Amino acid sequence: xxxxxxxxxxxxxxxxxxxxxxxxxxxxxxxxxxxxxxxxxxxxxxxxxxxxxxxxxxxxxxxxxxxxxxxxxxxxxxxxxxxxxxxxxxxxxxxxxxxxxxxxxxxxxxxxxxxxxxxxxxxxxxxxxxxxxxxxxxxxxxxxxxxxxxxxxxxxxxxxxxxxxxxxxxxxxxxxxxxxxxxxxxxxxxxxxxxxxxxxxxxxxxxxxxxxxxxxxxxxxxxxxxxxxxxxxxxxxxxxxxxxxxxxxxxxxxxxxxxxxxxxxxxxxxxxxxxxxxxxxxxxxxxxxxxxxxxxxxxxxxxxxxxxxxx
Amino acid sequence: xxxxxxxxxxxxxxxxxxxxxxxxxxxxxxxxxxxxxxxxxxxxxxxxxxxxxxxxxxxxxxxxxxxxxxxxxxxxxxxxxxxxxxxxxxxxxxxxxxxxxxxxxxxxxxxxxxxxxxxxxxxxxxxxxxxxxxxxxxxxxxxxxxxxxxxxxxxxxxxxxxxxxxxxxxxxxxxxxxxxxxxxxxxxxxxxxxxxxxxxxxxxxxxxxxxxxxxxxxxxxxxxxxxxxxxxxxxxxxxxxxxxxxxxxxxxxxxxxxxxxxxxxxxxxxxxxxxxxxxxxxxxxxxxxxxxxxxxxxxxxxxxxxxxxxx
Numbered sequence: 001x002x003x004x005x006x007x008x009x010x011x012x013x014x015x016x017x018x019x020x021x022x023x024x025x026x027x028x029x030x031x032x033x034x035x036x037x038x039x040x041x042x043x044x045x046x047x048x049x050x051x052x053x054x055x056x057x058x059x060x061x062x063x064x065x066x067x068x069x070x071x072x073x074x075x076x077x078x079x080x081x082x083x084x085x086x087x088x089x090x091x092x093x094x095x096x097x098x099x100x101x102x103x104x105x106x107x108x109x110x111x112x113x114x115x116x117x118x119x120x121x122x123x124x125x126x127x128x129x130x131x132x133x134x135x136x137x138x139x140x141x142x143x144x145x146x147x148x149x150x151x152x153x154x155x156x157x158x159x160x161x162x163x164x165x166x167x168x169x170x171x172x173x174x175x176x177x178x179x180x181x182x183x184x185x186x187x188x189x190x191x192x193x194x195x196x197x198x199x200x201x202x203x204x205x206x207x208x209x210x211x212x213x214x215x216x217x218x219x220x221x222x223x224x225x226x227x228x229x230x231x232x233x234x235x236x237x238x239x240x241x242x243x244x245x246x247x248x249x250x251x252x253x254x255x256x257x258x259x260x261x262x263x264x265x266x267x268x269x270x271x272x273x274x275x276x277x278x279x280x281x282x283x284x285x286x287x288x289x290x291x292x293x294x295x296x297x298x299x300x301x302x303x304x305x306x307x308x309x310x311x
Numbered sequence: 312x313x314x315x316x317x318x319x320x321x322x323x324x325x326x327x328x329x330x331x332x333x334x335x336x337x338x339x340x341x342x343x344x345x346x347x348x349x350x351x352x353x354x355x356x357x358x359x360x361x362x363x364x365x366x367x368x369x370x371x372x373x374x375x376x377x378x379x380x381x382x383x384x385x386x387x388x389x390x391x392x393x394x395x396x397x398x399x400x401x402x403x404x405x406x407x408x409x410x411x412x413x414x415x416x417x418x419x420x421x422x423x424x425x426x427x428x429x430x431x432x433x434x435x436x437x438x439x440x441x442x443x444x445x446x447x448x449x450x451x452x453x454x455x456x457x458x459x460x461x462x463x464x465x466x467x468x469x470x471x472x473x474x475x476x477x478x479x480x481x482x483x484x485x486x487x488x489x490x491x492x493x494x495x496x497x498x499x500x501x502x503x504x505x506x507x508x509x510x511x512x513x514x515x516x517x518x519x520x521x522x523x524x525x526x527x528x529x530x531x532x533x534x535x536x537x538x539x540x541x542x543x544x545x546x547x548x549x550x551x552x553x554x555x556x557x558x559x560x561x562x563x564x565x566x567x568x569x570x571x572x573x574x575x576x577x578x579x580x581x582x583x584x585x586x587x588x589x590x591x592x593x594x595x596x597x598x599x600x601x602x603x604x605x606x607x608x609x610x611x612x613x614x615x616x617x618x619x620x621x622x
Contacts, residue, residue: 015420016430022395022451024431032398032431036347043431047400047445049438084333087343089358089445109326119327120335120343120354127360127441134358134400134434134445140333 028226029149030075030210031139040146042139044075050130058174059188061100064133065107067190071213072137073115074192074254078211080147080201081139083194085118089134091127100131115194145201147209147258152227156207156259158284159269160239161196164216168250169242183242193256195276200256203271205264212257215249216283219257220292227259230289235296235303239281259286339537340460341386341521342450351457353450355386361441369485370499372411375444376418378501382524383448384426385503385565389522391458391512392450394505396429400445402438411442426505456512458569463519463538467570469595470580471550472507475527479561480553494553504567506587511567516575523568526560527594530568531603538570541600546607546614550592570597 013027025033031042046068048054054064069086076083088108092101112119117137170187178184193211200206208223216238220231240247260268262285269280284295293300324338336344342353357379359365365375380397387394399419403412423430428448481498489495504522511517519534527549531542551558571579573596580591595606604611 012416012430015416016423019423019429020427021429021431024396024429027430027432032396034352034396034431041345041352043398043447043449045398045400045432045434045445045447047402047434047436047443049402049436049443051439052402052437085335085343085345087354087356087447089356091358091360091363091443105323105326112327112330116331118330118332118335119323119338120332120345121338121356123356123358123445125358125360126363127443128362130439130441132358132360132402132438132443132445134356134443136354136356136398136447138354 030078031081033079033146035143038142039140040081040143042076042079042081042141042146043136044072045134045136046072046075048133050132056100061103062107062110063188065104066111068133068135069108069111069117069137070190070192071254072135073117073194074211074213076137076139077192077194077197078147078209078256079139079141080145080197080209081141082198083115083117083137083139085120085138086112087136088119088122089124090122091125091132093127093129093131096131115192141201147201147206149208149210149223150226152208152223152229152259152286153261154229154286154288155262156286157262157265157282158220158231158233158286159258159260159265159280159282160212160216161193161256161278161280163239163241164212164248164253164255165240165242165246165250167252167254168246171252187252190252190254192254193278196272196278197256199272199275200258203268205261205268207259207261209256209258212253212255214251216257217248223257223259224290224292227286228290230287230291230293231284232287232293232295233284234298235294235301237281237283239279341389342392344390344457346454349454350451351392351454353387353390353392353452353457354447355383356445356447357383357386359444361443367411372414373418373421374499376415377422379444379446380419380422380428380448381501381503382565383446384428384505385522385524387448387450388503388505388508389458389520389567390450390452391456391508391520392452393509394426394428394448394450396431396449397423398447399430399433400435401433402436402443404438404440404442407442426503452512458512458517458520460519460521460534461537463534463540463570463597465540465597465599466573467518467597468573468576468593469531469542469544469597470569470571470576470591470593471523471527472504472567472589472591474550474552475523475559475564475566476551476553476557476561478563478565479557482563498563501563501565503565504589507583507589508567510583510586511569514579516572516579518570518572520567520569523564523566525562527568528559534568534570535601535603538597539601541598541602541604542595543598543604543606544595545609546605546612548592548594550590
């Protein structure tokens with residue numbers, strides 16, 4: 001359970017904290033982790049609601065189906081685990097029970113097939129007017145591969161996979177009616193960094209890892225808080241084709257944000273590129289201060305960047 | 312994933328069947344089952360939508376919170392497993408983000424505390440107008456304790472725990488404005504048969520088991536189909552305080568429906584009563600015919616009983 005959404009999430013963690021955990025780790029990361037012996041099982045869940053997370057007029061049913069699964073697989077991969085299965089619940093109003101639901105399932109199936117993820121359970125029901133979708137993704141990894149937000153060390157290199165800001169630039173394009181720009185297509189066809197997350201999970205030099213769903217300006221705060229570190233981020237180093245505001249505060253990139261032991265960054269980046277074809281870019285350093293500082297060419301700069309909020 | 316709700320569920324099972332299962336059993340029971348070595352993990356999910364599954368005017372927020380968890384714990388217990396954890400997703404319109412959501416969480420917490428179930432993850436988000444809730448329940452048991460709908464054998468005694476029909480009688484009372492009859496209170500305060508399910512799971516004489524969510528007239532068909540057996544059910548034997556239609560086609564009883572090796576029924580029933588205080592009543596026999604026959608004092612009778620449908 002991410003702590004970003006409602007203020008009462010904090011109260012929930014306090015309320016339920018004293019209950020027996022039965023081998024599960026406490027709430028706080030992309031996924032919950034269950035100790036299975038040599039392996040760990042990770043689980044995450046995400047709810048998508050029509051007219052909050054998607055519009056039937058702007059996204060095809062196939063795209064919504066694909067994205068519903070991919071955003072959850074992204075959370076699993078960000079733990080360093082391989083996604084293996086999903087559970088899907090869907091509430092459909094009458095006007096979505098035919099063509100729309102079939103398109104949705106095609107998109108969901110394509111993403112499942114592409115990533116080798118089984119559909120192992122779920123629920124379908126009616127709703128009065130709007131579509132609600134809930135997906136649970138389950139992953140598995142050797143226990144020591146699991147990457148937590150709390151594992152960053154001061155002096156680590158902060159890195160990101162791929163390029164940032166494309167998805168939020170695409171969302172703006174779509175809002176202006178440009179549905180077929182490269183960025184708009186990227187936004188509509190969500191892609192989780194599964195091969196990269198699984199590969200990075202197996203590298204002990206990688207310390208903390210999470211996926212970028214709300215923009216690094218907001219997401220880095222979770223690593224800072226749970227690891228007790230600060231962060232200096234160099235704006236000019238952030239890999240993007242668009243405005244820096246998209247790249248820092250734009251949501252839904254589903255790239256990975258991670259910290260790597262400084263001396264190992266060059267070899268990890270080179271080996272990741274070779275293994276997956278994906279670039280790993282250094283954008284800053286974790287520090288001993290508790291502060292987040294934005295740097296421009298090595299000098300702290302006074303910008304106010306906030307993360308993306310869904311509502 | 313239960314097969315009752317939409318016709319396209321069958322298509323989904325066919326579509327996803329060929330994908331690798333990664334140790335999960337195929338769709339078809341109350342819960343999906345993951346082999347963990349000596350133990351099995353079971354998982355189930357259920358979505359509740361405002362104005363389809365509950366009305367804010369008829370149920371308190373606490374009752375909805377409690378019921379959201381209990382209906383899922385019932386599915387776990389019906390597999391013979393002990394519920395250990397849950398994941399909760401909730402989409403809240405603005406007018407439910409204060410008092411209602413806090414009442415909901417109190418009810419959810421009370422049910423969690425009472426049953427020793429941890430809350431290990433979830434998602435909270437906004438919705439435009441109606442509340443959507445999705446709960447995942449996770450259980451664990453020694454692998455050989457897991458009870459499946461497919462395990463009934465011809466000649467088994469068909470049994471149910473407790474009494475049937477109370478919840479649907481209560482729903483009718485509520486619809487007529489009688490919110491405080493014994494049946495109405497029973498309907499509003501859902502109670503899963505957790506101690507009973509876990510206890511019955513450990514008895515090898517118990518063959519098939521499931522929970523009664525749609526009424527035995529509909530639920531017995533799942534055991535018949537998956538086990539390849541028929542069933543003779545004696546109407547006069549069905550334990551109920553109300554009309555036989557409530558007891559056979561009324562939903563949401565959350566009692567257990569099971570089949571037991573005939574020679575072992577008396578000892579199992581006696582031991583269950585001693586261990587949990589709950590009565591196990593024999594209501595019929597599985598047969599080699601594929602048919603469901605309703606009997607009145609041992610003679611087939613011509614009634615047309617259908618299960619409860621949520622919409």
